[in-house]
Amino acid sequence: AAGVIQSPRHLIKEKRETATLKCYPIPRHDTVYWYQQGPGQDPQFLISFYEKMQSDKGSIPDRFSAQQFSDYHSELNMSSLELGDSALYFCASSLRAGGSNQPQHFGDGTRLSIL
């Protein structure tokens, strides 16, 4: 079965650079979530989108922005990168329409390293 696809898998940037992470949800899933997992930490919710509209917002820095496109893929844009942004960034997707109680399915993540 198709899973959540994230690209790139690994990304190395320097401080103050920008980065864009992409997420392609499972086909027919309409909701996308972004999480950040620091080294040895549990995943922390950043932001979510349902039908291309932001549906919830967590501890996402103002330097980060995200959007969901008409084909339901999502991009997380990160600017003025800091050393503390080094983490594994997960995207998850689920089906919300019709009151479906579908759990979130996660991609393999993008490992971002800031030098």
Place this chain on the structure above:
Amino acid sequence: AQSVTQPDIHITVSEGASLELRCNYSYGATPYLFWYVQSPGQGLQLLLKYFSGDTLVQGIKGFEAEFKRSQSSFNLRKPSVHWSDAAEYFCAVGGTGGYNKLIFGAGTRLAVHP
């Protein structure tokens, strides 16, 4: 406030032994509860979920979990552990509908001795 507590940071068991990973939650409404497993450098794989109904839920890889509302617990169990079960296990709670953000516990790292 919503929170998930996994009291055990590390657990080591022998292959073939039984396993129980503890999870306690704090949630103001009816919780939707999940267990995910993460191998090193990999994504999170859903083991099982509880939305409603039977409080004993079966998952993949021979895992099961029991929801106990009176104890605010959702412990994960497996009768016989395999070496391939070594990984990090996260308990998570979400809101009604299953489409709200997930709040994760700190995780339990499982080591399996041959």
